Amino acid sequence: MTGLGAGADELERYRGELTGFCYRMLGSGFEAEDAVQETLVRAWRRYDAGRGPLRPWLFRVAANVCFDMLRGPQRRARAMDLGPAAVPGAPLGEPLPDRVWVQPVPDGRVLASAGDPAEAAVARETVRLAFVAALQLLPPRQRAVLILRDVLAWSAAEVAALLGTSAASVNSALQRARSRLPALPPAPGEDVDERLLARYVEAFERYDVDALVALLREDATLSMPPFAWWLSGREAVRAVLTAAAASGPPCGGSRAVPARASGSPAFAQYRDGTAFALVVLETAGDAVAHVTTYLDPRLFRLFGLPDEFGGPAPY
Structure with a gap:
């Protein structure tokens, strides 16, 4: 040998x-x-x-x-x-x-x-x-x-x-x-991912439902593996986020750290300073078309992210 x-x-x-x-x-x-x-x-x-x-x-x-x-x-x-x-x-x-x-x-x-x-x-x-x-x-x-x-x-x-x-x-x-399979998608024109991610992260950390929903396409989807549950449409997302906020922001105190995942902008979500979820944003032009929230902290190490991070969001 x-x-x-x-x-x-x-x-x-x-x-x-x-x-x-x-x-x-x-x-x-x-x-x-x-x-x-x-x-x-x-x-x-x-x-x-x-x-x-x-x-x-x-x-x-x-x-x-x-x-x-x-x-x-x-x-x-x-x-x-x-x-x-x-x-x-x-x-x-x-x-x-x-x-x-x-x-x-x-x-x-x-x-x-x-x-x-x-x-x-x-x-x-x-x-x-x-x-x-x-x-x-x-x-x-x-x-x-x-x-x-x-x-x-x-x-x-x-x-x-x-x-x-x-x-x-x-x-x-x-x-x-x-x-x-469909044909390979054409390459996007202007790359606005980083700016869009920054706006989304700011709205997410504030849990500003109106700002978050404004960044979504009308036909946007939202999913949260490992659950088969998913939402279709901007208004369905608004209804769920608004209902969740009624008893206090469910992600209050979260921090979001930008990342890149599967060719798309993403961010790592920390709750109370602890790894919680990896959120992948698939974009179309200047809006978010799909939000996939992976509730799997194991992904943080795959992405070279720490298990613990900072403190609560400054909002």
């Missing part, structure tokens, strides 16, 4: 793009990290130059690791994929297991900091929660083909070599995958 030895640094060069591939395949930042770590361990133990160039070999291993992890009937989804919107005032219901949910990933783990602007835009759009959730509808091999061809721009021959099949088979799988 031949190891890379001093090639550990070379392996690390590929961690980011491997993580992006595995995240799109698996729909979970935690599982993507595990898959990449397993891929690099196998590469350290088994790779030698006789196997061919390192990069395609790593992706072949990563694809096989993902295929193994995807065995079973459960696909990850968003609340909107699981049932109709809740009526304001309806109970949250029982929390669902972690394996049900498409989860966010830190942008820094999957998106390059520089490069061609068009490629960067495609990379950002294809790690957004809605697109990753749509990918989960595809069988694993079709999913891999679409990611490699349409997102990473591999040729049909390269993908065929990776999957051990023919270019004609790859093209057929790609056609079937494209027919089940």
Whole structure:
């Protein structure tokens, strides 16, 4: 068995793009990290130059690791994929297991900091929660083909070599995958995410319902994994927030720390100085289209965020 030895640094060069591939395949930042770590361990133990160039070999291993992890009937989804919107005032219901949910990933783990602007835009759009959730509808091999061809721009021959099949088979799988998914969304124009996030965070810390709702699209959605409960429409969100405020702001004293998650602006919510939730804001133009509040403090460590932070909001 031949190891890379001093090639550990070379392996690390590929961690980011491997993580992006595995995240799109698996729909979970935690599982993507595990898959990449397993891929690099196998590469350290088994790779030698006789196997061919390192990069395609790593992706072949990563694809096989993902295929193994995807065995079973459960696909990850968003609340909107699981049932109709809740009526304001309806109970949250029982929390669902972690394996049900498409989860966010830190942008820094999957998106390059520089490069061609068009490629960067495609990379950002294809790690957004809605697109990753749509990918989960595809069988694993079709999913891999679409990611490699349409997102990473591999040729049909390269993908065929990776999957051990023919270019004609790859093209057929790609056609079937494209027919089940919408076209890749166009790159957004002006990037207003940071300014929009700042306005949303300020309104959130104040628990200013009117200001929060004013930043939403009319057809905005709001969801809170691990609950299947979700809301559709700005007025439904207003009704729930207003009712919650009647007995005192439910998030009074919260602090919000900006972050970036799955190609979108986000913030970490601390209640009484303790990690509480990661809130992902998917935007459309100058408004918020989807708010996903992950009530899972484990995400804070994945995002490099502390478990404790500061004191109450200064409002």
